[in-house]
Amino acid sequence: MLFVTGKGGVGKTTFASALAQLSAASGKRTLVVEMDDKGALAHALHTEGVQFAEREIAPNLFAMAMNTEDSLREYIRLFVKNPLVSTFGPLAKILDFVANAAPGVKEILAVGKLCWEVRERNYDIVIVDAEATGHIVAQVDAPAILSNLVQVGVIRDQTRWMQDILHDQSATGVVVVTTPEEIPVLETIQLLDTLQSKTKVSVSAVVANRVHPDVVAGGDLAVFAGLVSSVESGMMASEPASVLRGPLRLLSIATQRRKREVGLLEQLATNAKQRGVLFMSILEIDEQEAGITSVMSSVLKDELS
Amino acid sequence: MNNLREVLQHGRLVVVCGSGGVGKTTMSASLGAFAAHAYQRRVLVLTVDPARRLADALGLESFGNAVVEVDQRLLMHNDMVPAGSMYAAMIDTKASWDELITRCAPNAEVCEKVLTNKLYKNLTERFVNSHDYIAMERLYEAQQSSKYDLVIVDTPPSRNALDVLDAPKRMKEFFASRLLRLLTSQAQSRLFSLAAKPFFIVADRILGARFLSDITEFFTLFRTMEEGFVARANEVEAVLKHQDTSFIVVTTLEPAPLRESDFLIDELRNRSFHLGSVIANRVTPAGLLRDVEDSLGSLQQAIQDPLFVQAVVGATESLEPSAEQVARVVNAVAQGSELAVKQGKVDLDRLHRLGQHCNEAGAQLYVCAVAETELKSASDLVAIGDSVEPA
Numbered sequence: 197m198l199f200v201t202g203k204g205g206v207g208k209t210t211f212a213s214a215l216a217q218l219s220a221a222s223g224k225r226t227l228v229v230e231m232d233d234k235g236a237l238a239h240a241l242h243t244e245g246v247q248f249a250e251r252e253i254a255p256n257l258f259a260m261a262m263n264t265e266d267s268l269r270e271y272i273r274l275f276v277k278n279p280l281v282s283t284f285g286p287l288a289k290i291l292d293f294v295a296n297a298a299p300g301v302k303e304i305l306a307v308g309k310l311c312w313e314v315r316e317r318n319y320d321i322v323i324v325d326a327e328a329t330g331h332i333v334a335q336v337d338a339p340a341i342l343s344n345l346v347q348v349g350v351i352r353d354q355t356r357w358m359q360d361i362l363h364d365q366s367a368t369g370v371v372v373v374t375t376p377e378e379i380p381v382l383e384t385i386q387l388l389d390t391l392q393s394k395t396k397v398s399v400s401a402v403v404a405n406r407v408h409p410d411v412v413a414g415g416d417l418a419v420f421a422g423l424v425s426s427v428e429s430g431m432m433a434s435e436p437a438s439v440l441r442g443p444l445r446l447l448s449i450a451t452q453r454r455k456r457e458v459g460l461l462e463q464l465a466t467n468a469k470q471r472g473v474l475f476m477s478i479l480e481i482d483e484q485e486a487g488i489t490s491v492m493s494s495v496l497k498d499e500l501s
Numbered sequence: 502m503n504n505l506r507e508v509l510q511h512g513r514l515v516v517v518c519g520s521g522g523v524g525k526t527t528m529s530a531s532l533g534a535f536a537a538h539a540y541q542r543r544v545l546v547l548t549v550d551p552a553r554r555l556a557d558a559l560g561l562e563s564f565g566n567a568v569v570e571v572d573q574r575l576l577m578h579n580d581m582v583p584a585g586s587m588y589a590a591m592i593d594t595k596a597s598w599d600e601l602i603t604r605c606a607p608n609a610e611v612c613e614k615v616l617t618n619k620l621y622k623n624l625t626e627r628f629v630n631s632h633d634y635i636a637m638e639r640l641y642e643a644q645q646s647s648k649y650d651l652v653i654v655d656t657p658p659s660r661n662a663l664d665v666l667d668a669p670k671r672m673k674e675f676f677a678s679r680l681l682r683l684l685t686s687q688a689q690s691r692l693f694s695l696a697a698k699p700f701f702i703v704a705d706r707i708l709g710a711r712f713l714s715d716i717t718e719f720f721t722l723f724r725t726m727e728e729g730f731v732a733r734a735n736e737v738e739a740v741l742k743h744q745d746t747s748f749i750v751v752t753t754l755e756p757a758p759l760r761e762s763d764f765l766i767d768e769l770r771n772r773s774f775h776l777g778s779v780i781a782n783r784v785t786p787a788g789l790l791r792d793v794e795d796s797l798g799s800l801q802q803a804i805q806d807p808l809f810v811q812a813v814v815g816a817t818e819s820l821e822p823s824a825e826q827v828a829r830v831v832n833a834v835a836q837g838s839e840l841a842v843k844q845g846k847v848d849l850d851r852l853h854r855l856g857q858h859c860n861e862a863g864a865q866l867y868v869c870a871v872a873e874t875e876l877k878s879a880s881d882l883v884a885i886g887d888s889v890e891p892a
Contacts, residue, residue: 203521203522204520204521205520205521205522205757205758206522345619345620345712345715346712349712375522377522378554379521379522380522411833411834411837412830412833412834415826416826416829416830416833418820419817419820419822419826419827419830420830420833420834422817422819422820422822423813423816423817423827423830423831423834426816426817427816431816432812432813432816433812433815433816435809435812436803436809436812436813436816437816438796439796439799439800439803440796440800440813440831440834441792441796442789442792442793442795442796442838443793443796443797443800443834443835443837443838444834445789445792445873446785446789446790446793446837446838446841447834447837447838447841448873449785449871449872449873450837450841452873452874452875456875
């Protein structure tokens with residue numbers, strides 16, 4: 197089971213979808229799960245109506261959207277085994293309670309459903325388009341958090357087998373997606389720290405998405421800088437300078453951004469390496485391009501092979 | 502007030518919205534620094550996740566929950582220190598909640614009990630969008646203070662950026678809810694309440710009676726603070742709708758932030774908040790793009806000419822580059838420019854569409870050019886704020 201997380205807007209849904217497509221195409225029975233019912237997953241997979249009940253949207257590729265109420269219903273059916281269930285009436289009221297008041301219960305219902313699919317071996321791999329960086333710890337660590345808070349009860353007993361799955365490095369991992377910008381990178385490093393120091397869930401990979409290509413690379417950078425300064429200082433004769441001035445100024449912006457990016461990517465790579473975590477970067481893909489998910493999927497395939 | 506400068510000059514509260522990664526925080530700080538300079542205002546900038554670079558530029562060791570004044574000398578612009586002043590603070594949810602509880606608790610005993618409750622930390626992190634609520638709470642407090650003329654707040658990164666505005670209403674609903682009544686009713690009478698019975702059967706079964714009683718204790722304590730919370734929620738709502746409050750949407754011209762800002766523009770209007778301005782950030786200056794487009798043809802021709810390359814080599818002789826190396830760099834510059842010009846046309850189109858949407862919504866569209874140098878000091882912020890101009 198892979199939890200794909202990242203700061204909002206870095207492309208984690210696209211990445212999770214691409215990974216799921218790749219995995220299904222390689223013959224693995226794959227379940228991809230959207231945790232926040234926003235419909236972004238359906239959009240990324242060019243399909244419609246992804247619901248709680250999983251549906252095969254392509255060969256070997258199953259998709260579902262998490263829904264706490266449905267999950268609670270299923271949970272009660274499977275575990276509480278209370279004959280009164282049918283008389284509970286609308287579960288919505290109980291859900292209110294679950295969602296608002298009892299810490300970690302909403303999370304555990306969602307994570308419990310995921311772990312259940314893993315335990316029953318219904319799929320070869322479960323890929324989760326998970327909560328954003330700020331909430332992912334509460335999500336993957338819900339069983340541990342809850343078992344500390346609750347002394348007895350059905351839920352407490354349930355947390356044990358869930359933790360066994362979540363804490364098994366060969367079964368569960370977190371993939372952190374980021375863009376090469378300051379705040380997302382800092383958040384990623386903080387998250388790696390938190391996951392490592394506060395939880396027993398391991399990190400599988402750090403992915404830098406939307407990395408820009410070099411405008412000029414290596415030793416050519418010095419020449420580029422030399423050109424810029426000789427145009428600005430008036431050292432260059434007016435004929436080449438006049439056609440180069442605008443383009444150089446424009447590309448200086450991109451070069452500077454790229455320089456910042458390279459620094460951040462190095463910081464990320466070092467951090468991942470120290471922790472023995474896979475690090476990869478994906479060049480920017482035009483969002484307007486049809487099928488960004490498929491494009492990313494083929495990029496991933498090349499990158500991973 | 503639809504004019505951004507007018508808002509910065511006379512407004513009392515500015516709420517900055519937009520999707521993550523568009524430079525909201527830097528924009529908030531820039532507008533604040535500019536208002537302190539141009540309009541002698543005492544400005545407080547409240548932020549949620551400031552970049553290291555921004556904290557450095559403001560000369561702050563780090564942003565904290567407490568308000569700090571930015572050193573006037575760091576805000577030099579055109580050789581002048583600002584006549585106004587600038588303050589900054591970060592909203593730390595946990596610390597702000599502790600302060601709020603301390604203030605609203607009816608007595609020291611309740612306060613102590615709540616703060617040490619095992620569930621307190623967990624609950625304040627999760628229920629009724631507590632981050633959002635606390636942001637609104639801090640905003641109100643700052644806005645009421647006579648220490649500042651203008652408060653600029655950059656909204657927390659909610660899944661839905663507008664959750665934050667609903668937070669006071671949610672808090673009121675929470676206190677009025679059946680859920681809270683059920684939880685805080687006497688344990689004894691619970692057993693006999695037919696309506697509550699299925700609810701407690703499930704809750705007891707799933708959570709265990711002990712957990713339920715822990716939760717109940719917490720909410721019973723929490724309920725004693727109802728009056729304070731509800732009154733405050735009402736006041737916050739009134740401030741947000743006040744005529745001296747203006748909303749600003751910040752976006753870049755990339756597809757995802759644009760979709761988000763289109764949504765924000767409509768939603769703010771639906772909820773009758775006052776949307777004053779929309780700022781398109783990191784826009785490549787149109788003049789520069791025109792320059793580049795004009796020289797692109799000649800540049801592409803010139804590259805073929807060995808004499809041109811020779812002249813360029815001559816101008817960088819201290820580096821002693823080979824003709825081949827120079828040709829490669831100039832080629833890359835030409836190719837990069839061609840791409841940038843293409844992108845510039847796409848962006849111009851998007852800007853135009855955004856402008857139309859602003860028109861329909863009665864808001865004014867502004868642009869802020871992409872930075873050509875690194876943000877180094879607070880005075881750069883003043884310059885950025887000054888550079889925001891009508892599209």
